[in-house]
Amino acid sequence: MDTEFSLLFDEIIQLWNLAKLQFQNLLLPSRLWQLAILAGLVILVVLLNAWAQPRMREWMRGLENRPKWQLRLLLTVNRRLKLIFFTAGVWIALWIMRGITSFPSRSYILSLAASLALAWLAVVFAARLVRNPMVRTIVRWGLWIYVTLYLLGITDEVGRALDQVAFEMGSFRLSVLTLVQAAILIAVLFTLARIVSSSSAEQIRRNEAISPSMRVLAVKVMQILLYGAAFFIGLKAVGVDLTGLAVLSGAIGVGLGFGLQKVVSNLVSGVIILLDKSIKPGDVISLGDTFGWINTLGARYASITTRDGKEYLIPNEDLITGQVVNWSHSNNFVRLDIYFGTAYGDDPHLVRKIAIEAASGVERVLTTRPAVCHIVGFGDSSVDYILRFWITDPVGGLTNIRGNVYLALWDAFQEHGISIPFPQREVRVMNDAVQVETRALD
Structure with a gap:
């Protein structure tokens, strides 16, 4: 352990000395001129962005009938106008400086800034392939840090320093460098898995030979396999021992099984x-x-x-x-029942005929499967009927079609003089009994 700490300390001292040397080089007159050019360029970029960004957004609001990918690309460009202007400006300044002088040291800072700006801009657009916002942010910042260290030429030193910070248990060793490499590689593999999954899922959904439920199942299984393979390939590629991970994941799985029974039940x-x-x-x-x-x-x-x-x-x-x-498991045929009653003075044969004709004339009611009407009982105030009819579009609603049939019955009964009875109550006041009771009290 002491040896690892000493190695880590040596790497940090080496990086510090390298940083001091680079800072001393920045104080040279030729380097100061380049820093002044960059500072002026930054001020120009800020002013240019303040003028161009709102005008571009106003132009984007007027766009219609454009594909989503074009609008997303334009939005990304609008958000990164400063970086785009800076990249273009620093490359122009570099070409002018190289045309003026042939000494590489007099354009070194500009060359480094131009390379960094172009790399950062490429990372911005490459990270758009990652759909998840949180993962996209992690990938973008991770790539920014990596390309910066690479262009500065200190990836080996930083890598050795990160490798010294490690967790060890027996023969198992996990360093920060390994975690960073695994995260970057898994993010890249996940992006490729998403691209393959999206294109394959679209083809599966267009395949009419497969039932809708099997299409959903095939897409889910394919996504699980692709993302699972990307995860384990990423870990294996950076040297993580999957044997120990399998034992650990088994223990975690048992614990989660008790705590997430409902979730597992819903998945199954x-x-x-x-x-x-x-x-x-x-x-x-x-x-x-x-x-x-x-x-x-x-x-x-x-x-x-x-x-x-x-x-x-x-x-x-x-x-x-x-x-x-x-309602549409094996077929789309749905039978609906409605109940009504008519007065005892109305002919039940005529009532049944009128009810069937009224239901058959309503839109959405099938005529290929005729409606039927039956007497179901003799009530206190009415003869009770049931009217049955069929539809094939339950997605269009059930309450509305019942209401339309009731309305058609009402119109048909009004036209033919058929009445719909309702209970009536009579209240009689016995005046004689009240007078007799009053006299008794006197």
């Missing part, structure tokens, strides 16, 4: 749903008081949109253990 339920094809994207289902159609099937939940525009995230476990009504 999601796989079961995709395999047995009980529900799939586009199906119309009702679960309890929730009625709507399925937008997506996720690893943990299903997204259901109702008729009023609300989006419910139903855990997959509820879809497995609860009673789910799938």
Whole structure:
């Protein structure tokens, strides 16, 4: 341990001496002139950016019908206008300086600044391939630091210093350098995995020969395999022993299994749903008081949109253990029932005929599967009927079609003089009994 600390101390002293030497070189007259040029260029860039950035944003607001990737690229350019202007300006200054003098030392600072600015600008646009904002920020800053150290020529010294800071347990050794290399490599592999996954997923979704549920399952399995392979390949490439990691991950998995039972249950339920094809994207289902159609099937939940525009995230476990009504599981035919009553003085044969004709004339009601009407009982005030009809578009709503059929019945009954009775009550006041009671009290 003492040896490692001494090596680390030596590396830090070497870096400090190198930094002091570079600072002393900056005090040379030729270097000071180059620093003055860079300072003036920075002031010019700030002024130019203050003029150009708002005007570019105003121009971008007027763009219509442009692909999203173009708008994102323009937004990135707008945010990095300072760096773009500085890169262009420092390269112009470098070319002018090299045209004036042939001594490399008189353009060394400008050459270094131009190389750094161009590398930083390339990192900005390369990092846009990473979709996750947090990971993108980590990748961008990591690459900025690496290219800066590389162009300064101190990557070996910094690498040796980081390698001295390590955690050791038996034969297992994990240094900061290893962690940094693993993070960078895994981020790159994850980006490549995302690109491959996105292109492959799009092809799978367009394949009509595969059922919707199997498309979702195939995309999920492919994503798990690609990202898992990227993670383990990245660790193996930087020399991490995966045997010890497997034992550690097994212990962590047991602990998480007890604490995340619901999460695991939802994951397993999601796989079961995709395999047995009980529900799939586009199906119309009702679960309890929730009625709507399925937008997506996720690893943990299903997204259901109702008729009023609300989006419910139903855990997959509820879809497995609860009673789910799938209105479009095997086919889209749905039978609806409505109840009504008419007066005893109306002909029931005529009532049934009028009710069937009224329902058949409503839009969305099928005529290929005729509606039927039956007497279901003799009530206190009315003869009770049930009217049954079929539709094929439950996604269009159930309450609205029932309301339209009721309205058609009302119009048809009014036209044919058929009445819809309602309970009536009579209250009689017995005046004689009240007078007799009053006399008795006197």
